[in-house]
Amino acid sequence: MAGAGAAGFPREVLVEELQCIADVGLWDALRRLKLDVLGTDDSPIPITGYYAPRLFRKLPSFFNLRPESLVPRSHNSIRDRNKCPIAGTLMNTNNMRGFQNLDREQLLKAEVKKILDDIMSGEVEEEPALLLRFVVISFADLKNWKVYYNAAFPSLVFNSKITLLSLQPASKVLTKEEVMFLCTSLLQWIDISAVVPFFLVSITSDSSASVRQLRDWKACKGNYQKLLFGFYDHGCRSDRPGMAIINYIAFLSIRWKIEKVQFFCYREVRGRPDLEQSLIGEASFPPPYGWDDPDYVPDAIGWEGVEPGKGTEEMKPKEIDLQSSNPAIQDEEKQLMHLKLMGWRHFPVDLEKLSRVRVLLLGAGTLGCEVARLLMTWGVRKLTVVDSGSVATPDLVKQSLYIDKDRGVPRVSAIIPHLKERCPAVEVEGIQMEIPVPGHPVSPSKMASVLDECKHLQTLVAANDAVFLLTDTWESRWLPTLLCASENKIAITAVLGCDSYLVMRHGAGPRTCGGTDEVPAQIESLSTEDALSHQRLGCCFCNDAAFLFNSNPNRTLPGLTSVVSGKAVELFARMLHHPDEIHAPGDIAGVETEHQLGLLPHELRGSLPNCVLSMELGISSGNCTACSIAVLSEYRRRGLDFVMQAINYPTYLKDLTGISDLKRPDTCPKMLTSISVNSDKISDVRCLLLGAGTLGCDVARILMDCGVRKLTVVDSGRVVVSNLARQSLYTSDDRGAPKATAIIRHLVERCPSVDAQGFQMEIPMPGHPVSPNEAAGVLQDCKRLKELVASHDAIFLLTDTRESRWLPTLLCTDENKIAITAALGYDSYLVMRHGAGPGIIGEASNVTAVEDKLSTKDALGRQRLGCYFCNDVVAPVDSVSNRTLDQQCTVTRPGLASIASGCAADLFTRMLRHPSGIHAPGEIAGASSGHPLGLLPHQMRGSLSQYNLLTLLGYSSSNCTACSNVVLSEYRRRGMDFVMQVINEPTYLEDLTGLTDLMKSAAYSEVEWVDETDEEDVVEI
Ligand SMILES: [Zn+2]
Ligand SMILES: [Zn+2]
Secondary structure (H helix, E strand, C coil): CCCCCCCCCCEECCCECCCEEECHHHHHHHHHHHHHHHCCCCCCEEEEEEECCCCCCCCCCCEEECHHHHCCHHHCCCCCCCCEEEEEEEEEECCHHHHHHCCHHHHHHHHHHHHHHHHHHCHHHHCHHHHHCEEEEEEEECCCCEEEEEEEEEEEECCCCCEEEEEEEHHHHCCHHHHHHHHHHHHHHHHHCCCCCEEEEEECCCCCEEEECHHHHHHHCCCCCEEEEEEECCCCCCCCCECHHHHHHHHHHHHHCCCEEEEEEECEECCEECCCCCEEEEEECCCCCCCCCCCCCCEEEEECCCCCCCCCCCCCCEEEECCCCCHHHHHHHHHHHHHHHHHHHCCCCCHHHHHHCEEEEECCCHHHHHHHHHHHHCCCCEEEEEECCECCHHHHHCCCCCCHHHCCCEHHHHHHHHHHCCCCCCEEEEEECCCCCCCCCCCHHHHHHHHHHHHHHHHHHHHCCEEEECCCCCHHHHHHHHHHHHHCCEEEEEEECCCEEEEEECCCCCCECCCCCCHHHHHHCECCECCCCCECECCCCCCCHHHHCCCCHHHCCCCHHHHHHHHHHHHHHHHHCCCCHHHCCCECCCCCCCCCCCCCECEEEEECCCCEEEEECCECCCCCCCCCHHHHHHHHHHCHHHHHHHHHCCCHHHHHHCCCCCCCCCCCHHHHHHCCCCHHHHHHCEEEEECCCHHHHHHHHHHHHHCCCEEEEEECCECCHHHHCCCCCCCHHHCCCEHHHHHHHHHHHHCCCCEEEEEECCCCCCCCCCCHHHHHHHHHHHHHHHHHHHCCCEEEECCCCCHHHHHHHHHHHHHCCEEEEEEECCCEEEEEECCCCEEECCCCCCHHHHHCCEEEEECCCCECECCCCCCCCCCCCCCCCCCCHHHHECCCCCCHHHHHHHHHHHHHHHHHHCCCHHHCCCECCCCCCCCCCCCCECEEEEECCCCEEEEECCECCCCCCCCCHHHHHHHHHHCHHHHHHHHHCCCHHHHHHCHHHHHHCHHHHCCCCHHHHHHCCCECC
C-alpha cells in the first residue's frame, strides 16, 4: 500500500471527535413531550441523530439533533443525504439530582455492549449505522425553561490497540482515473441508495470503481485490485480519521477476522465527494480476547468533552435556555403548566375544551371576582361579565380584583384589565346591564328598555355554554334560570348566606316528546325528563335555597366567598369533564366513583361555624317558578311577552305554578348572634404570614376583610408568570419583583389604612446542611424569624415546603403564639391551629430548673393540642431535590387554595373570639359547641373529590420534632445552637425525639405515613 513506512508510522490511532449540536427545537419538542405525554415516566426514549453535511472544507461536520429526532426513525426520510440518520437513546431525568446521579460510565458501557452484540450477531452487516449508537442524557427543567444535557458517542475499547500503518489523502493514493471513476460511483451511490455511513469501495485493474453495501463483502472478496472499507467521515484533519473508525475496525476484526484494514475516510463538502480531503489508510488490529464471552462487556469511551482516560466526574452539562422565541405563547403555556402537571399523576385536564367553553358570569361583585379568576386558573379563556354596579369603597377588601383607583368605575369596566393583567390570553367582555326581575312592575316609559334587557340576556345565554348566577339579589336569578333551562345551558348557582352557603348546578332542560318541528306541538309535549331520559335535576328556585340568601354581602362571613367560589368552579370543572355534562346524574356522599376528579354532586350545602358540608340531590319541582314545565311551556309559547307579564304582575308566577312569591326577607337572623367581635381589637392583632404564594395572597386578603390591619409577610421568592394564574394578588407588572414587596403594594391598593410590611427572606429548614460561609446568614435568618414571631400575635404557616414550617412551629410553641397552618394536597386540604405551648411545673427560679419542668399541659392546665408535625414519624428533611416536577410544584385543583384560605381565616377569627383563645379545646363537628360563634375545631381536613369535611382532634405528641417538650427544652437550653444543629444534621431531630428508636420498633414498621405527603405543598410554580 502506498504510504506504508512513511514518516511517523506505525503509530497509535488518534481520531477526530464528533461534536453534537442539538437544535433548540429538539429541546422544545422534548419539553412538550415531557409535559403532555411522558409525565413522570423517565424511561429511555429512542431518538434519531443526523450527520450534517460538511459546509466548509476547513471545518469538520457535526452531529445534529433536531425536533424530528424524537419522532421514531421510520418516519424520517432516510434518502436525504443531508440527514444521515443514526439511532440513539435519550435519558431524560425528572430532576437535577437524578441527572447528576446518572452513572455515565455504566450508560456508555451498556451502549457499547449493544454495539458488540450487534457486531457478533451480524446485525451490523444489514444495518451498519448500528455501529454509531449515541446516548444523550438530559434534565428538562420545565419550570425554569432550561435543559441540561450531555451527549456521548460510545467507542469500543479492547485490550488490544489499533495501530495506524498509513494515512494519506485519497487523491494521492489513487490514480487520476481511479479518482474520477470513484467520484462518479459515489455520486451515483448517493443518488440511488439509502444513505449508509459504512460501505465498500472496490476498484478493478481498469480503474473502474464501485460502491457497495457491507453485506456484499463476501461476494467481492478477492475479485478486485483494491478493496477499501469506506465510511462517512465527518472530520477535516489530514492526520487523523474521524471517530467512527474505531467501532468499524472492531467490527471488521471481530466479525470478519480482518487484522489489517484498508480504509477509506470518505469526506464530502456540501454533499459532493471531496477526494482531496478524503483519506486512505491502513490500520492493524490484533484480535482482542475475551470478547466472545456472552457476558463480556468491553470498556467504553465517548462522552463529549471528556478526554480519553479521564473520569466523567468533572463533566459539565451543556445548558440550553428555552425562554425566547414567542413570549406571549410561552406565558400562556406557563400559566397552564399547573393543569398539565395534574395529568402526570392525577387527571388529564381537557385544556382544549376549557379554552373553548364560553362562560357568562352574572355579577361582578364578591363572587364574580373570585369565580372569574378561578375559571382562568382552570384554563377558561372566554368570559362575558354582566353587572350593573360600580366599585365602591367597602367593596375593595371583599371583591378580590378591585383596587383603590377603581372606585366609582362600573365593575364590568374595572374587571377587564384586572383579568387581563393576570392572564393576557383571556377574552373577556363586560356588559353593564340590569337583569330584569319578576314581580317588579315597570313604568310604561321604561317598558322598552326592560324588554331590551330581556332580549339581550336571552342572546347572551344562547351565545354561551355555561352561566354562573352570582348576583346580589335573589330575584335577579329568576330570568337567567328560566333561560338556561329553556336553552339547556349549564347553570351554576352560588349562594352566600350569613355563615352558610349553597353551591349547585341546575338540571338540564326538558326533553321534547315527539319529533315535530312545529312550535305549538313541542309546547304540549315537554317531558319531565331531560334529553338523556334522566329525571331533571332541580334549579335554585326548586327548593328552599332562597332562605339562605343573604342580600347584604357585607354581612357575610369573610372567608365564605373564597370557600364558595372555589367550590362553584370545581363543580363546574368536574361537570365539564363528565361525559354527560349537564345531564350527569347527581352523586351523593359515599357513592363510589372511578373518576379521578371524584364525585359530581347536584347541590353542596355547608356552614363555616358548624364545620359541615353536605351533598344533596333534588329533582326539578313541578311547581318551580323558574324551571317547571308549566313555566317553560308558557315561555316557549309566548316568549318575552310571558317574561314581561311575570315582571309586571307580582302574582302571575304564583298563579301559574301555585307557589308563593320569590322574594325572601333580607334579614339574616343568625348574624345577630354571630357577630360579637370588637372590631377595634381585631384591627390591633398583628398577623405574620409566612409565605406569599397562593395561600398567602388569599389569606392576606381575607384577613383584611376580617378587619385585620397589621400584617407582616415573609417570602423569599419573586413573582413569575406561572404564579399569575393562581396567586390572586399578583399581576403581570409584578414579574420579577420580590413577592414580599409586591404583596404589600397590592394589599395597600385595596385598603390604604393597612399597616403592612414585607420581608424577603428564606426560612431556615432542618436537614438542609449549610456551608460554613452560609452559616452566618442562616443564623441571622433564624434570629430574625424569632424576633418576628415574638413581635406578632398570630402566625400563619403558608410556606411551600413541609420543612420550612418546622422552625416557625417551634418558635410559636416556645412563645405560646397562635399558629395556623394551611396545607394543600392535590384535592384535599388541611387547616389547623397548633396547640398552646407547655406550662411550667412549680416555680422555677432559674433557667436551668425550667428545662426539666415543662408540663405536658398548657398554662391553663389543659392537654396541649398538637402541631403540624405531631403525627409524623419522620423528621422534616429536604423534600424537594429528589422529586418529579409535579411533586416539586404544588399540583392542586385550582379551587382548593381559595377554600383552604377561607377556612384558615375563618378558624383564626373564631379562635380570636373564643374566651380561651389559643388554649381553647378542640371541638369535633356534631358535638354541640354551645358557643354562639360556632365550633372551634383543632384540625379540618376537606376533600374535593369526596366533598367531605372532617374535624379532627390530636394532642401534642411527646415524640414531635417541633412541639414536644424534649425539643422545646433543648431549644430553651441551647437556643440557636440547637437550631443550627437541626439544620445541619438530618438525623439529629429523630434521634433527639426518640423517633429513630420508634421507627426501629416493630409497631411502627407498618405505619403508613406516605399519605401524609399528599398534604404537602412543595414549591409553587
Ligand atoms: Zn326549578
Ligand atoms: Zn407537634
